[in-house]
Amino acid sequence: xxxxxxxxxxxxxxxxxxxxxxxxxxxxxxxxxxxxxxxxxxxxxxxxxxxxxxxxxxxxxxxxxxxxxxxxxxxxxxxxxxxxxxxxxxxxxxxxxxxxxxxxxxxxxxxxxxxxxxxxxxxxxxxxxxxxxxxxxxxxxxxxxxxxxxxxxxxxxxxxxxxxxxxxxxxxxxxxxxxxxxxxxxxxxxxxxxxxxxxxxxxxxxxxxxxxxxxxxxxxxxxxxxxxxxxxxxxxxxxxxxxxxxxxxxxxxxxxxxxxxxxxxxxxxxxxxxxxxxxxxxxxxxxxxxxxxxxxxxxxxxxxxxxxxxxxxxxxxxxxxxxxxxxxxxxxxxxxxxxxxxxxxxxxxxxxxxxxxxxxxxxxxxxxxxxxxxxxxxxxxxxxxxxxxxxxxxxxxxxxxxxxxxxxxxxxxxxxxxxxxxxxxxxxxxxxxxxxxxxxxxxxxxxxxxxxxxxxxxxxxxxxxxxxxxxxxxxxxxxxxxxxxxxxxxxxxxxxxxxxxxxxxxxxxxxxxxxxxxxxxxxxxxxxxxxxxxxxxxxxxxxxxxxxxxxxxxxxxxxxxxxxxxxxxxxxxxxx
DNA sequence: GCCGTTTTCGGCCCGACTGTTTTCAGTCG
Numbered sequence: 001x002x003x004x005x006x007x008x009x010x011x012x013x014x015x016x017x018x019x020x021x022x023x024x025x026x027x028x029x030x031x032x033x034x035x036x037x038x039x040x041x042x043x044x045x046x047x048x049x050x051x052x053x054x055x056x057x058x059x060x061x062x063x064x065x066x067x068x069x070x071x072x073x074x075x076x077x078x079x080x081x082x083x084x085x086x087x088x089x090x091x092x093x094x095x096x097x098x099x100x101x102x103x104x105x106x107x108x109x110x111x112x113x114x115x116x117x118x119x120x121x122x123x124x125x126x127x128x129x130x131x132x133x134x135x136x137x138x139x140x141x142x143x144x145x146x147x148x149x150x151x152x153x154x155x156x157x158x159x160x161x162x163x164x165x166x167x168x169x170x171x172x173x174x175x176x177x178x179x180x181x182x183x184x185x186x187x188x189x190x191x192x193x194x195x196x197x198x199x200x201x202x203x204x205x206x207x208x209x210x211x212x213x214x215x216x217x218x219x220x221x222x223x224x225x226x227x228x229x230x231x232x233x234x235x236x237x238x239x240x241x242x243x244x245x246x247x248x249x250x251x252x253x254x255x256x257x258x259x260x261x262x263x264x265x266x267x268x269x270x271x272x273x274x275x276x277x278x279x280x281x282x283x284x285x286x287x288x289x290x291x292x293x294x295x296x297x298x299x300x301x302x303x304x305x306x307x308x309x310x311x312x313x314x315x316x317x318x319x320x321x322x323x324x325x326x327x328x329x330x331x332x333x334x335x336x337x338x339x340x341x342x343x344x345x346x347x348x349x350x351x352x353x354x355x356x357x358x359x360x361x362x363x364x365x366x367x368x369x370x371x372x373x374x375x376x377x378x379x380x381x382x383x384x385x386x387x388x389x390x391x392x393x394x395x396x397x398x399x400x401x402x403x404x405x406x407x408x409x410x411x412x413x414x415x416x417x418x419x420x421x422x423x424x425x426x427x428x429x430x431x432x433x434x435x436x437x438x439x440x441x442x443x444x445x446x447x448x449x450x451x452x453x454x455x456x457x458x459x460x461x462x463x464x465x466x467x468x469x470x471x472x473x474x475x476x477x478x479x480x481x482x483x484x485x486x487x488x489x490x491x492x493x494x495x496x497x498x499x500x501x502x503x504x505x506x507x508x509x510x511x512x513x514x515x516x517x518x519x520x521x522x523x524x525x526x527x528x529x530x531x532x533x534x535x536x537x538x539x540x541x542x543x544x545x546x547x548x549x550x551x552x553x554x555x556x557x558x559x560x561x562x563x564x565x566x567x568x569x570x571x572x573x574x575x576x
Numbered sequence: 577g578c579c580g581t582t583t584t585c586g587g588c589c590c591g592a593c594t595g596t597t598t599t600c601a602g603t604c605g
């Protein structure tokens with residue numbers, strides 16, 4: 001029973017309460033708790049044992065009792081009772097876009113349907129259209145929507161979303177009817193995954209702009225079209241919404257549709273307490289009814305007495321209070337990055353030579369890279385033996401004599417083996433400039449085993465860095481069961497650096513973890529794990545995760561120059 | 577069900593679009 005399990009139970013309760021038609025506020029309380037628990041960097045069991053459940057925002061007396069019961073017994077009577085009211089299939093009906101709790105409840109209660117197949121049948125044979133308030137069109141829409149049932153896998157990584165968004169921007173930009181155009185929502189916040197894309201525009205002729213939008217060649221289906229909002233599905237299955245307001249209201253439009261939902265809820269509660277009501281068109285003084293409009297976001301936030309917040313911070317995790325009290329972090333930027341400390345070459349599983357990688361990095365303006373080919377223990381990636389590693393060290397020495405304008409550090413991405421042993425002996429590691437240790441095997445080990453492996457590597461005086469510390473693959477593989485809190489504490493104590501891996505399929509550490517690590521005094525490094533020169537551009541995704549983790553340049557090792565990096569290495573530090 | 581520089585009770589963000597309705601509920605973000 002870990003944080004994700006407890007969060008899942010809270011979410012299931014929320015969905016079942018929706019089916020029952022319970023108070024939306026009670027439902028929201030469970031959803032809030034689920035979201036908070038899902039992002040909680042600490043192990044919920046520790047929090048519970050130390051009697052601090054009530055300190056978690058959104059957890060009151062009732063939820064604390066339920067969480068405790070869940071942790072102690074593995075079950076929750078309240079949830080079991082709710083489950084008994086609806087067959088499991090009824091909940092899956094709500095995964096159909098357009099089918100909410102009300103329709104799912106009625107379909108079950110009045111037609112006895114409790115599966116997607118049953119719903120499809122009823123939509124086809126006309127049964128569904130017989131329900132009061134529904135007609136032919138509703139049945140057609142349900143039938144079509146059954147083809148795009150909401151699944152977690154339907155969210156795409158930010159790495160896939162950004163190029164698609166750029167294509168849309170390019171296709172719409174030539175239109176005379178569209179003036180300003182910016183992506184909003186999870187794309188603008190650089191969320192690790194994106195469910196749909198919001199494009200935000202100003203236009204003098206919104207109808208013409210919407211016509212142009214829904215007529216784009218990539219559009220497979222038009223979900224809706226109006227003067228301020230239109231929605232389409234691309235042939236790739238991605239939903240894209242276009243929102244349009246007049247020029248003078250662009251600031252509030254951007255703010256509103258950048259979200260997040262939680263940020264907006266908190267911002268509006270903050271505004272309401274000051275007699276102001278917010279929407280996408282402006283700020284309304286509730287006493288006078290006067291509406292003020294804003295052409296840009298900065299003036300919108302200033303009108304509320306708040307500093308402008310970078311979109312990456314807008315997740316409802318304390319950013320509004322920080323903006324009010326002028327305590328926002330000065331977030332790291334891509335321009336701050338001076339080198340990449342996780343780079344592969346053809347010596348292991350990369351596609352370019354050491355020199356090609358070094359030259360590509362230099363062309364980006366970097367001062368240094370660390371060559372970190374895999375060690376032999378990984379088995380599959382052409383890992384280096386001790387003999388090949390020593391050949392490589394010698395070659396890098398010669399390369400550094402020849403190369404102008406960039407320094408290649410010798411290094412390794414060394415496997416932490418299943419039994420916790422490291423792949424190279426200490427006397428070999430001591431010859432390297434930079435040592436990364438990481439896990440590519442034994443993902444299913446217990447939390448105790450995996451944590452012990454990582455902590456043991458951290459405690460090795462020759463290990464500088466742990467790469468992709470949770471091993472997760474976005475939308476494909478859950479993190480292994482490592483106790484991150486223990487890892488962060490060990491890393492802080494020993495001066496071991498933890499990586500934010502920028503590869504779009506990894507993004508590991510992710511935002512909330514990075515933030516917790518920083519709070520505990522850990523130094524981070526943002527690397528691309530480049531296996532080809534083109535991968536260096538992925539740095540923007542890793543920097544985005546760092547920004548979402550409230551990281552400043554001082555928190556990130558490779559924002560420093562080479563001399564500062566060298567002096568920060570573990571072997572250069574006094575013993576803890 | 578949570579929460580408190582109005583409150584321990586009475587609030588809880590806000591609006592667009594659709595389909596089926598003669599004024600609105602449901603769904604979504």
